[in-house]
Amino acid sequence: MKSPLGKEIPMMLVGGRTQTRDGDAREQNKATVRILSVLSAFAKDNSANGVTELSEELGMSKNMVYRALTTLSELGYLVRNDDNKKYELGYRVAELQNSNFQDPDLRALCAPYIEAIYRLTRETVCLSVRSGDYIVFIDGIETKAASVWRLNIGGLRPLHAPTSSARVTLAFLRDEEIESYLARRLKKLSGSGVTDEDRIWRDVRDIRKRGYAVTTRKRMVAVAFPIFGDDDRLHGVIATGGPEERSGEQVIDAVPRIKELVEELNAHTKLYSLDVTPFWQEGEE
Amino acid sequence: MRSAKKRLPINSSAYHVFDVLRLISVAEAPIGVGEVSRRLDLPAPTVHRALTTLEESGYIRRDASVPRYELGLMPQHLTRTLLRRFALTNDAAPIIRQLAAETGETVSLTVRLGWYGLRAAVVYGGNDIYHRDRLAEIDLLINDPAGRCICSCFSKDEMERCRAFVGKHHAKEVHRPNERILTQALKIAAERGFLTWKTHSSAEFLALAFPIKTPTGECIGSIAMTGPLLRASSNNTSAPAWAEAARVKLERMIESAPDRYLSPYAHIDVDNIVIALPRNNARVRQEIREGTGGV
Numbered sequence: 001m002k003s004p005l006g007k008e009i010p011m012m013l014v015g016g017r018t019q020t021r022d023g024d025a026r027e028q029n030k031a032t033v034r035i036l037s038v039l040s041a042f043a044k045d046n047s048a049n050g051v052t053e054l055s056e057e058l059g060m061s062k063n064m065v066y067r068a069l070t071t072l073s074e075l076g077y078l079v080r081n082d083d084n085k086k087y088e089l090g091y092r093v094a095e096l097q098n099s100n101f102q103d104p105d106l107r108a109l110c111a112p113y114i115e116a117i118y119r120l121t122r123e124t125v126c127l128s129v130r131s132g133d134y135i136v137f138i139d140g141i142e143t144k145a146a147s148v149w150r151l152n153i154g155g156l157r158p159l160h161a162p163t164s165s166a167r168v169t170l171a172f173l174r175d176e177e178i179e180s181y182l183a184r185r186l187k188k189l190s191g192s193g194v195t196d197e198d199r200i201w202r203d204v205r206d207i208r209k210r211g212y213a214v215t216t217r218k219r220m221v222a223v224a225f226p227i228f229g230d231d232d233r234l235h236g237v238i239a240t241g242g243p244e245e246r247s248g249e250q251v252i253d254a255v256p257r258i259k260e261l262v263e264e265l266n267a268h269t270k271l272y273s274l275d276v277t278p279f280w281q282e283g284e285e
Numbered sequence: 286m287r288s289a290k291k292r293l294p295i296n297s298s299a300y301h302v303f304d305v306l307r308l309i310s311v312a313e314a315p316i317g318v319g320e321v322s323r324r325l326d327l328p329a330p331t332v333h334r335a336l337t338t339l340e341e342s343g344y345i346r347r348d349a350s351v352p353r354y355e356l357g358l359m360p361q362h363l364t365r366t367l368l369r370r371f372a373l374t375n376d377a378a379p380i381i382r383q384l385a386a387e388t389g390e391t392v393s394l395t396v397r398l399g400w401y402g403l404r405a406a407v408v409y410g411g412n413d414i415y416h417r418d419r420l421a422e423i424d425l426l427i428n429d430p431a432g433r434c435i436c437s438c439f440s441k442d443e444m445e446r447c448r449a450f451v452g453k454h455h456a457k458e459v460h461r462p463n464e465r466i467l468t469q470a471l472k473i474a475a476e477r478g479f480l481t482w483k484t485h486s487s488a489e490f491l492a493l494a495f496p497i498k499t500p501t502g503e504c505i506g507s508i509a510m511t512g513p514l515l516r517a518s519s520n521n522t523s524a525p526a527w528a529e530a531a532r533v534k535l536e537r538m539i540e541s542a543p544d545r546y547l548s549p550y551a552h553i554d555v556d557n558i559v560i561a562l563p564r565n566n567a568r569v570r571q572e573i574r575e576g577t578g579g580v
Contacts, residue, residue, distance in 0.1 A: 028298035029298060029334055031299065032302050032335075036338065036359075039363070040342065040343070040359055040362075042363065042366065043359065043362040043363050044366070045366060071299050071300075077303075077363075079553065081552065082552065088370075088549065089363065089366055091367065091399075091403075091550055091560065093364055094364060094398075094403060095307065095560060096306065096310050096356065096360035097361070097364050097421055097563065098309070098310050098312065098355065098356050099419055099422065100312070100313050268358065271361045271362070271365060273420070
């Protein structure tokens with residue numbers, strides 16, 4: 001496919017009316033899409049790239065990649081490293097930010113995904129974050145069915161509570177943090193019967209391996225997924241579930257799709273440092 | 286903004302697309318086809334195509350309900366990757382986090398990029414009033430305290446070059462502080478090894494920033510702690526122990542692998558690194574001026 005893209009400039013100025021001009025515009029647009037996708041390839045870390053690597057990675061002709069690299073370097077979005085002849089991300093991408101808009105908070109980022117998960121399971125969906133030794137539910141949607149998992153916004157659960165949101169929160173702490181937490185908390189609650197330390201560690205390992213939690217207890221089924229921030233620390237948990245009899249299969253069947261949604265959400269949340277320095281760190285370490 | 290018409294026509298549609306993207310980056314609010322077309326003096330169909338292309342590629346986004354566009358995720362990914370190209374961004378993170386936890390104030394790392402400072406890492410303080418230093422914010426070194434702290438390490442020649450560069454490329458954008466006061470402030474900062482300034486939160490207390498140097502004495506960045514940390518009435522000839530400890534820790538880290546911490550753009554002449562500054566920097570600068578910031 002040899003399209004002399006450079007020659008059709010005048011039609012851009014006239015504004016395409018005839019068939020040929022529209023065709024030219026489409027051609028040029030395709031070229032522009034390719035240029036953007038070459039730039040996007042540099043969003044990965046350590047992506048010093050040459051023409052050959054990029055043309056393989058993006059499935060474009062070397063000529064096209066070369067043109068794109070030249071255009072992007074001319075614009076300053078890429079720079080060429082003379083030492084190894086490779087292209088690198090340029091400092092001018094720093095111009096592509098707009099500080100007139102505030103970084104969204106966790107609730108704003110999660111809201112459309114909570115909605116989408118609710119549409120999949122038709123069961124209660126809730127978003128929780130950690131607050132010291134507890135998790136607190138900060139947002140969600142409660143199902144309209146008769147027998148429901150209560151969405152208790154503002155409600156607290158201790159980190160070792162058997163609820164799936166708390167388990168996921170615990171699982172993504174460091175081992176030392178879990179140990180110190182359990183040592184601190186379980187003593188106080190001894191005799192209450194809910195504090196099976198081995199069980200907690202088994203769940204933690206299971207969740208880490210799987211990447212999310214599936215919990216069945218008291219005829220209720222729930223799945224809970226971690227939400228990460230820019231430094232890969234846990235910022236919150238999204239969980240959904242309901243009575244096993246009604247929603248068991250539905251919830252479990254939706255897991256692959258929820259997983260995709262949560263991955264997409266994480267691509268958003270990982271751009272932000274969503275928390276301030278947590279106050280509980282002061283006396284903890 | 287550079288004109289699209291002067292350029293070589295490799296692919297004019299690509300240039301339009303980037304002009305549109307740049308315009309959306311500096312817009313005060315999300316904008317639609319009409320406004321883009323008016324402000325760039327381009328025909329509406331061209332603008333429409335550019336917007337569609339940019340949206341499909343993730344560079345801009347819009348609410349489904351309103352046909353107005355703002356920056357999308359891809360530019361943010363690119364900016365974050367840019368920040369990570371500076372090894373300090375990752376490596377200094379634990380130290381910054383610790384400083385923020387100890388002080389409860391916002392602590393940030395600014396790396397030097399030519400005659401600009403780029404805020405490469407930020408940890409917000411846990412105190413009720415915290416200072417919002419934006420991640421990836423870019424400004425001239427002489428414009429804000431974190432950058433001025435880097436300036437305080439410059440030789441007289443370097444400072445001259447810095448001023449000449451600003452005069453040449455950013456004559457209109459710079460908030461020119463009283464030269465005598467600035468020179469004096471930089472001199473004091475050079476002697477003490479740290480810079481203090483008044484913030485909005487308190488007239489009696491000062492915020493502070495210290496430079497990060499390589500073993501050869503070159504300044505590659507600075508750590509700014511924006512909050513009421515030092516009593517203005519006391520003499521402050523030496524930095525607080527916790528700040529000093531952090532500085533020593535950082536410089537030891539750099540000493541162990543100096544090449545790792547060189548700027549990824551060290552191969553480019555500093556005078557050739559020219560960046561268009563975001564428009565609302567002016568507002569931030571106004572705040573700094575009111576707070577007598579940086580000097």
